[in-house]
Amino acid sequence: MSERKRVEAMAWVCPVPLRQYDRVLLGHGGGGKLSAELVEHLFVPAFGSAPEHGLHDSAVLEPGEGRLAFSTDSYVVRPLFFAGGSIGEIAVNGTVNDIAMSGGQPIALSCGFIIEEGLAMDTLGRVVELMAGAARTAGVSIATGDTKVVNRGAADQLFINTAGVGRIPDGVDIRPDRASPGDVVIVSGEIGVHGVAVMSEREGIEFGTRVRSDSAALNGLVGAMLDAYLDIHVLRDPTRGGVAASLCEIAAAAGVGIKFEESLLPVPAEVAAACSFLGLDPMNIANEGKLIAIVPPEGVDDVLNAMLSHEHGAGAMVIGTVNDEHPGVVTAVTRLGATRVVDLPLGEVLPRIC
Amino acid sequence: MCLAVPGQIVDVRDERGIRMATIDFDGISKDICLAYLPDIEVGDYAIVHVGFAISKIDEASALETLQMFRDLGILEEELDVTGGVS
Amino acid sequence: MKYLDEFNDPVLAKSLFDEIRRITTQKWSIMEVCGGQTHAIIRNGIDQLLPDDVELIHGPGCPVCVTPLGVIDKALDIASRPDVIFCSFGDMLRVPGSSRDLFIVKSDGGDVRVVYSPLDAVNLAEQNPDKQVVFFAIGFETTAPANAMAVHMAKERGLDNFSVLVSHVLVPPAIEAIVGSPDNRVDGFLAAGHVCSIMGTWQYGPLVEKYNVPIVVTGFEPLDVLEGIRRVVAQLENGEAQLDNAYARVVSDQGNVPAQKMVEEVFEVCDRNWRGIGQIGVSGWRLAPAYRSFDAEYRFDVVDLDAPESELCRAGEVLQGRIKPNECEAFGNECTPRTPLGATMVSSEGACAAYYQYRRLTGTPVGI
Numbered sequence: 001m002s003e004r005k006r007v008e009a010m011a012w013v014c015p016v017p018l019r020q021y022d023r024v025l026l027g028h029g030g031g032g033k034l035s036a037e038l039v040e041h042l043f044v045p046a047f048g049s050a051p052e053h054g055l056h057d058s059a060v061l062e063p064g065e066g067r068l069a070f071s072t073d074s075y076v077v078r079p080l081f082f083a084g085g086s087i088g089e090i091a092v093n094g095t096v097n098d099i100a101m102s103g104g105q106p107i108a109l110s111c112g113f114i115i116e117e118g119l120a121m122d123t124l125g126r127v128v129e130l131m132a133g134a135a136r137t138a139g140v141s142i143a144t145g146d147t148k149v150v151n152r153g154a155a156d157q158l159f160i161n162t163a164g165v166g167r168i169p170d171g172v173d174i175r176p177d178r179a180s181p182g183d184v185v186i187v188s189g190e191i192g193v194h195g196v197a198v199m200s201e202r203e204g205i206e207f208g209t210r211v212r213s214d215s216a217a218l219n220g221l222v223g224a225m226l227d228a229y230l231d232i233h234v235l236r237d238p239t240r241g242g243v244a245a246s247l248c249e250i251a252a253a254a255g256v257g258i259k260f261e262e263s264l265l266p267v268p269a270e271v272a273a274a275c276s277f278l279g280l281d282p283m284n285i286a287n288e289g290k291l292i293a294i295v296p297p298e299g300v301d302d303v304l305n306a307m308l309s310h311e312h313g314a315g316a317m318v319i320g321t322v323n324d325e326h327p328g329v330v331t332a333v334t335r336l337g338a339t340r341v342v343d344l345p346l347g348e349v350l351p352r353i354c
Numbered sequence: 355m356c357l358a359v360p361g362q363i364v365d366v367r368d369e370r371g372i373r374m375a376t377i378d379f380d381g382i383s384k385d386i387c388l389a390y391l392p393d394i395e396v397g398d399y400a401i402v403h404v405g406f407a408i409s410k411i412d413e414a415s416a417l418e419t420l421q422m423f424r425d426l427g428i429l430e431e432e433l434d435v436t437g438g439v440s
Numbered sequence: 441m442k443y444l445d446e447f448n449d450p451v452l453a454k455s456l457f458d459e460i461r462r463i464t465t466q467k468w469s470i471m472e473v474c475g476g477q478t479h480a481i482i483r484n485g486i487d488q489l490l491p492d493d494v495e496l497i498h499g500p501g502c503p504v505c506v507t508p509l510g511v512i513d514k515a516l517d518i519a520s521r522p523d524v525i526f527c528s529f530g531d532m533l534r535v536p537g538s539s540r541d542l543f544i545v546k547s548d549g550g551d552v553r554v555v556y557s558p559l560d561a562v563n564l565a566e567q568n569p570d571k572q573v574v575f576f577a578i579g580f581e582t583t584a585p586a587n588a589m590a591v592h593m594a595k596e597r598g599l600d601n602f603s604v605l606v607s608h609v610l611v612p613p614a615i616e617a618i619v620g621s622p623d624n625r626v627d628g629f630l631a632a633g634h635v636c637s638i639m640g641t642w643q644y645g646p647l648v649e650k651y652n653v654p655i656v657v658t659g660f661e662p663l664d665v666l667e668g669i670r671r672v673v674a675q676l677e678n679g680e681a682q683l684d685n686a687y688a689r690v691v692s693d694q695g696n697v698p699a700q701k702m703v704e705e706v707f708e709v710c711d712r713n714w715r716g717i718g719q720i721g722v723s724g725w726r727l728a729p730a731y732r733s734f735d736a737e738y739r740f741d742v743v744d745l746d747a748p749e750s751e752l753c754r755a756g757e758v759l760q761g762r763i764k765p766n767e768c769e770a771f772g773n774e775c776t777p778r779t780p781l782g783a784t785m786v787s788s789e790g791a792c793a794a795y796y797q798y799r800r801l802t803g804t805p806v807g808i
Contacts (some may be wrong), residue, residue: 207382279357341797350554353403360441408634426456430458
């Protein structure tokens with residue numbers, strides 16, 4: 001990859017040929033000259049130089065030996081920019097993390113934009129720069145992409161789909177149904193931060209907070225954990241639905257019970273306060289830079305130490321264990337010492353009055 | 355039935371004839387209406403429900419209640435020791 | 441948070457549990473009227489840690505759950521109209537009407553919005569003069585002053601595109617309906633602290649005297665709930681029946697007078713249906729005649745829309761502690777947390793929903 005000028009995303013300036021359009025037109029997705037200009041002056045400079053043989057309909061990868069992890073996710077975030085992140089970082093980190101949750105180190109991502117006609121070109125430019133920055137941080141290339149522009153009203157500003165492939169190291173076998181009685185449950189740090197940051201800017205709920213999204217690529221952390229101990233049983237990034245949903249899904253997939261101590265969940269004061277006044281539970285709130293690891297007891301020390309010495313696992317905590325007492329059911333030991341069932345939230349998490 | 359939580363008033367202002375405030379819940383700030391607590395002042399704690407301060411918290415009473423719980427704890431301990439019941 | 445964390449202390453909670461255990465010599469049934477207290481009890485597992493002789497009956501105090509089917513159908517009808525922005529507290533969205541809920545209306549194109557405060561709905565009306573903004577004004581006495589202020593403000597600002605669908609309910613008539621019933625088995629009540637922060641404690645004195653039943657005004661944190669229980673048990677063990685206030689840091693005898701005045705101006709008392717219980721006389725508020733023009737029922741002509749409650753559902757008996765949830769034939773069959781028939785299954789803390797979860801834990805088959 002050739003050296004190129006690093007662009008400060010928040011001060012992104014539209015390159016000359018795009019400057020005559022301060023908004024995205026239907027034609028920018030039409031496959032003609034306008035599309036080509038968008039690719040040439042925005043995507044290629046941001047995502048890295050064009051491949052040696054020029055732009056083509058597909059990227060050509062050389063995966064080498066072994067197994068690949070392959071994942072896709074679509075990103076619809078409102079607002080597009082929020083404290084500590086944007087749809088751009090989430091679109092990269094989310095798919096990188098999905099790959100990392102199988103133990104994969106990402107090789108390449110694809111990126112599809114669905115843009116609502118009339119989106120400010122500056123907004124698109126900022127998002128693309130933030131994606132590029134996130135990809136650099138994660139050490140993954142955005143190798144292929146596509147842009148469609150739809151009529152005003154047919155999409156909400158900007159939707160992004162990314163897919164990615166990653167290489168899974170030999171000897172790694174990470175999947176939800178490997179959770180086994182006796183295993184230990186670790187969470188990588190403070191929970192609920194991303195959800196609270198996004199909610200604080202949502203119409204009808206808005207509140208002031210210094211909480212910033214924790215959006216981060218976790219492939220580095222996962223690499224360090226696997227270097228320390230290869231036989232990690234389960235990894236999960238507790239995004240929508242939060243820690244509660246992830247644990248419920250694992251318990252159901254593996255047919256095991258999971259029991260954790262509520263007092264051990266790392267909940268920052270501001271997340272607790274936001275949840276208090278909205279009537280929400282921190283364990284149902286989304287995270288974008290945290291993971292849950294389920295590890296056999298003999299690997300716990302190694303995994304935990306590796307996490308604690310990594311920037312994205314510095315707040316790691318053992319929160320509970322896997323058991324065979326209540327298959328498929330997750331329980332929390334409350335602060336008072338009672339046990340209650342933690343259920344999968346039915347749908348969207350909404351503020352309560354009662 | 356009625357989710358209401360305590361916060362601290364950090365500023366008070368008049369908005370179109372209605373007394374409004376910014377309240378702080380441990381680092382979370384929110385605009386709320388003070389129409390029902392005309393005498394509350396900056397620094398006071400109030401219970402807030404659906405955007406309204408509905409009751410000023412009586413600090414002395416809160417401390418008294420907590421002290422009563424602590425005394426009860428001491429009493430229980432003594433009973434436990436003298437009674438020898440586990 | 442200050443004034444929350446201190447009242448969550450597990451060590452002090454243990455002394456309260458010990459004290460309750462020490463003073464309890466016989467079986468007592470205590471009803472926490474308020475859904476917020478039920479939430480604290482289930483969330484913290486307080487019911488599991490109390491002595492077996494102290495039974496908690498989860499009362500009808502969740503305004504979301506007791507909003508009758510007929511009113512929900514009215515909300516769904518109004519929210520479906522093309523010129524309407526329908527605003528609601530978040531927890532109403534999932535409550536099923538006869539055939540749909542507000543989420544489904546939204547997916548069908550209705551403009552349904554979650555707001556934190558009724559004032560947010562007033563602001564929406566101001567910002568959208570070409571739309572009809574309707575606020576779903578549910579709640580007990582605690583929420584009524586906020587909803588009253590929204591209507592009052594809309595009137596002052598001349599916002600004729602704002603209206604409210606009112607389904608306000610009141611606590612004292614519900615307590616009286618329960619304690620006055622011939623087969624009442626509630627020995628004492630925890631009254632709802634936040635309702636009393638508005639209305640004061642004076643409303644409950646006559647109930648204590650008439651029915652010779654202890655009523656203790658109680659807060660919402662674990663220590664508050666335990667202290668309420670302790671005081672009720674202490675009275676019962678001593679053969680006393682008094683009105684007591686265990687939430688004095690928030691509740692005064694006279695309550696919030698400016699709030700009461702606003703409620704009196706905007707609302708008037710009326711009869712109300714309670715989901716799963718049926719009609720209770722003078723147990724609600726509706727808009728007073730001077731504010732009738734802000735009544736969404738009239739504006740959208742849905743006054744006569746009604747819907748029969750489920751005939752299978754026995755929520756009323758569950759709420760009064762007369763049957764256990766699993767004694768209802770619909771429990772776990774027609775009625776589950778996903779397809780709730782009555783108040784007690786609608787809310788995740790409702791007696792039936794809590795029982796349902798507990799059965800999952802013990803591996804007991806849920807359906808019959």
